[in-house]
Amino acid sequence: MDSEVTVITNPIVNVRLTSTISSFESKEDLIELCHLLQLGVSASCMDLELFSVTDQFLQKLDDNEALLGSFAVDDDCRIHVIDRSGGQLGEFTDVSKVEKFELPDDAYDKRTDSVRSFMKKQRVGRHNEGEVAKKKAEVAAREEEEKAAAEAISVGSRCQVQVNGQPTKVALWAKLVRGSHI
Structure with a gap:
């Protein structure tokens, strides 16, 4: 009797990816997933959890020596990344923390390389008095x-x-x- 087990799976599995530091959900294949997980949070500061297609918790992906194929990952499963580095939800989507460049209207009107200048020259939108009337x-x-x-x-x-x-x-x-x- 042969004790060898053969598992046949798709070479590419599409998964949904969620995180504790982002409210966005993205759908990735595993190659893209690896690149995404390497950006931002160090692997030593993340925990991975696997959820079924119906969003039921299946297991933690905590065996660093195991191949992903040894887990029950199917198309449209969800992998949830838990950031233990101290990142906050919305940290990367809060635009109030971004320094903005602001230019007064009169200074912007003087620029010749702006969208407003282009629209005035082309008489587009509100700059076309005939069309507005x-x-x-x-x-x-x-x-x-x-x-x-x-x-x-x-x-x-x-x-x-x-x-x-x-x-x-x-x-x-x-x-x-x-x-x-x-």
């Missing part, structure tokens, strides 16, 4: 049409109310007065 006229015309349509409906008439993401409702038309609630 045209859009304002379209908005005013649409508001006028809506106002005229609303005034043509008498109070007490039935109307359909449509709100995105909700079913259409039939309601009685009521004149709304600013500040009043129905």
